[in-house]
Amino acid sequence: MIDHWEAALIDLRAQLSAENYDTWLAPLRYDHCDGKTLRLRIPNRFYADWIRTHYLDLLLESLRTHGAVDELDVTFVVDPSLADQEATNTTRNTAANSSKPASERREESADNDGANSSARDGSVEPAAQRISGMAPRPSSSSQAPGGHRPATNLNPKYRFESFVVGPSNQLAHAAAAAAASSPGTRYNPLFFYGGVGLGKTHLVNAIGHRVLQDRPDARILYVSAERFTNEFIWSLQNHRINDFRDRYRNNCDVLLMDDIQFLASREQTQEEFFHTFNALYHSDRQIVVSSDAYPQQIGRMEERLVSRFQWGMVADIQAPELDTRIAIVRKKAELEGIEIDAEVAQLLAQTVKSNVRELEGTLLQLAVKADLQKRPIDLQFARDALQAHRPAPNQLTTVEEIQRAVCEYFNIRMSDLKSHRRHRSVSHPRMVAMYLARQRLQTSYGELGERFGGKDHTTVMSAVRKIEGRIDSDDRELIDSLEAIERKLSRG
Numbered sequence: 042m043i044d045h046w047e048a049a050l051i052d053l054r055a056q057l058s059a060e061n062y063d064t065w066l067a068p069l070r071y072d073h074c075d076g077k078t079l080r081l082r083i084p085n086r087f088y089a090d091w092i093r094t095h096y097l098d099l100l101l102e103s104l105r106t107h108g109a110v111d112e113l114d115v116t117f118v119v120d121p122s123l124a125d126q127e128a129t130n131t132t133r134n135t136a137a138n139s140s141k142p143a144s145e146r147r148e149e150s151a152d153n154d155g156a157n158s159s160a161r162d163g164s165v166e167p168a169a170q171r172i173s174g175m176a177p178r179p180s181s182s183s184q185a186p187g188g189h190r191p192a193t194n195l196n197p198k199y200r201f202e203s204f205v206v207g208p209s210n211q212l213a214h215a216a217a218a219a220a221a222s223s224p225g226t227r228y229n230p231l232f233f234y235g236g237v238g239l240g241k242t243h244l245v246n247a248i249g250h251r252v253l254q255d256r257p258d259a260r261i262l263y264v265s266a267e268r269f270t271n272e273f274i275w276s277l278q279n280h281r282i283n284d285f286r287d288r289y290r291n292n293c294d295v296l297l298m299d300d301i302q303f304l305a306s307r308e309q310t311q312e313e314f315f316h317t318f319n320a321l322y323h324s325d326r327q328i329v330v331s332s333d334a335y336p337q338q339i340g341r342m343e344e345r346l347v348s349r350f351q352w353g354m355v356a357d358i359q360a361p362e363l364d365t366r367i368a369i370v371r372k373k374a375e376l377e378g379i380e381i382d383a384e385v386a387q388l389l390a391q392t393v394k395s396n397v398r399e400l401e402g403t404l405l406q407l408a409v410k411a412d413l414q415k416r417p418i419d420l421q422f423a424r425d426a427l428q429a430h431r432p433a434p435n436q437l438t439t440v441e442e443i444q445r446a447v448c449e450y451f452n453i454r455m456s457d458l459k460s461h462r463r464h465r466s467v468s469h470p471r472m473v474a475m476y477l478a479r480q481r482l483q484t485s486y487g488e489l490g491e492r493f494g495g496k497d498h499t500t501v502m503s504a505v506r507k508i509e510g511r512i513d514s515d516d517r518e519l520i521d522s523l524e525a526i527e528r529k530l531s532r533g
């Protein structure tokens with residue numbers, strides 16, 4: 042049966058996104074099977090419900106394909122040590138988990154009424170250790186220094202040790218380190234903002250690892266705002282809201298909430314997060330939030346949340362400059378065991394400027410290519426390979442693209458942008474779009490007027506002047522938003 046389970050996990054890993062697999066399937070531990078009932082150990086009750094509704098059919102189907110009986114029953118037993126303890130370590134030995142006495146476990150049955158008693162003897166086969174050790178996990182590279190991957194959802198790769206500091210992220214890095222060394226005090230909440238692929242998720246995770254290092258008993262929860270939203274909705278629908286609140290408000294010392302912009306326009310989830318925030322904040326627990334925009338620039342976010350985000354520390358992460366990019370390439374190469382010399386690192390960093398994720402991706406592609414061709418990554422090889430990476434020349438932005446990027450950024454509709462409405466929520470984005478179009482494309486004021494729903498050329502002109510004036514007076518918020526939109530545009 043263990044073989045079926047292992048095979049099913051491999052199937053699911055191929056079918057699910059890495060995030061879903063890592064979050065929901067990887068933490069499961071095979072416990073016992075008598076041929077009719079498969080018992081799995083889970084970190085907390087939440088898993089049982091979530092797996093039942095989302096993955097059970099898939100899991101059963103796959104188990105059947107691999108030879109399990111048709112009417113296999115799956116039950117879950119909560120093994121709190123899975124939550125407290127790291128799910129995998131370098132030796133991938135989870136023996137400690139299986140030593141938990143049966144009396145300390147709560148069992149739930151897959152048919153949701155807890156009545157299934159067929160597999161309650163609590164016995165754990167020795168093989169359970171073996172199978173949990175063999176569960177497919179993100180491979181080799183996940184065994185970063187220490188090699189830990191706690192059941193807190195932290196990504197094992199994203200640590201301070203693997204983060205390269207440069208002028209573009211110095212402040213964010215320092216704030217992260219300070220928050221990690223004394224959570225819940227000065228830098229609370231800590232809010233990061235910056236464009237895609239610039240290291241927000243990395244830093245947020247690094248805080249979690251560092252806190253755990255100093256205080257192994259700390260309860261760290263890393264969650265994307267999207268997952269928070271999904272769990273919240275699901276809890277409401279399934280009458281589990283108390284469990285949900287317990288988890289986020291009472292059983293959490295450090296809440297790491299990634300990509301909060303996902304909550305834009307989601308009023309009910311914002312409300313829930315607001316109360317979560319208050320509960321944690323008022324009991325001095327650390328809250329870290331990341332976003333692709335400055336708090337006030339996140340479209341459709343409740344004012345009281347926006348103001349709370351600014352109670353502590355707000356730090357931005359900019360695109361890294363050349364030297365930092367070079368250092369990042371070298372660091373990644375070292376971590377991945379890729380041999381490249383200084384010239385190649387420089388070439389790569391010069392070629393890929395947009396963001397770190399892309400830089401990293403390009404390095405890995407280069408390594409794969411070299412490996413296939415059994416060649417070292419020397420300068421000539423890198424030059425040839427990178428040729429293909431250069432974007433098609435003259436990928437000129439259009440007015441339309443600028444308008445779209447601005448709408449997306451401010452979370453407004455295109456029809457609003459082109460309307461004659463004067464409310465600041467639309468007039469400000471409109472001026473920004475006019476300014477960007479003029480500045481990037483040198484389109485005439487008259488034509489721009491037409492493209493913005495038939496406005497007079499003087500309207501466009503005064504909009505552009507107004508924005509220029511505010512840039513001159515160093516309006517930080519505006520400058521940040523312009524940079525964020527530029528980044529959106531350069532990503533195409």
Ligand code: ADP
Pocket residue numbers: 199203204205206210235236237238239240241242243244369372397398401
């Ligand atoms: P974001 O969350 O801002 O979109 P990520 O944190 O996911 O970005 O970073 C994208 C990739 O780039 C990750 O693999 C991350 O490790 C890497 N990265 C970003 N910034 C740095 C840095 N300063 N040093 C090392 N790696 C970095």
Ligand code: MG
Pocket residue numbers: 241242243299300
């Ligand atoms: Mg991220």
